[in-house]
Amino acid sequence: MKKDVLVSVLGTQTNDVGEKDTIHLITEGKMFKKPTSYYIVYNESEISGMEGTTTTLKVEPHRVTLNRMGSSEFKQTFEEGVLHQGVYHTPFGSMHLGVIPSKVDVALDDQGGSINLIYELQADQRKLSDNSLLITVKEEKRFQ
Incomplete structure (x- = not known):
């Protein structure tokens, strides 16, 4: 399965003094299904500050792996209660x-x-912020 x-x-990012910063991005992407996971691929934009970067999410039932390639590079795994570390490479x-x-x-399902x-x-190894990330994926309906 592969679909647009x-x-x-x-x-949302909240720093140690309670200040919140929110970003909202809506973009086109692709979704693929593999036997035990889904893959979501999309291009970052100027809004996210990572223009020229492609983000791939490998989505499993209890784990999400984010992989960014391009002008910014970063691979991070999100698994409840488990510390995962990585190196974030930027032009700076x-x-x-x-x-x-x-x-x-x-x-997540096929739709x-x-x-x-x-x-x-x-x-x-020092706390920077508390964060939330809500990613929604909808099948893109193209009209002909």
């Missing part, structure tokens, strides 16, 4: 980041669905 989809990404330099998800909720992640973001 609309991908909506709503991300690299940094070690870690995530500890408190929620990994996947409700689309949602991925809800709530996690603590760390840099060099």
Whole structure:
């Protein structure tokens, strides 16, 4: 299965003094189905600050792996209660980041669905922020 989809990404970051920053991106993408997982692929835009980067999400029932390639490169796994670390490469330099998800909720099928992640973001093993990421995927209906 391979289909065109609309991908909506709503991300919220709350720092240690309670200030919130929210980003909302809606873009076209592709969804593939493999025997034990779904793959969602989309291009980042200027809105996300990662123009020139392709994001691939490997979505399993209890784990989501994010892989960014291009102008920014980063691979991170979200698994409830498990610390995963990676190196985030940007045009401005690299940094070690870690995530500890408190929620990994996947409700995805062949028609689309949602991925809800709530996690603590760390840099060099120190808490940076509390984050949420809600990704919704809908089959794109093209009119001819």
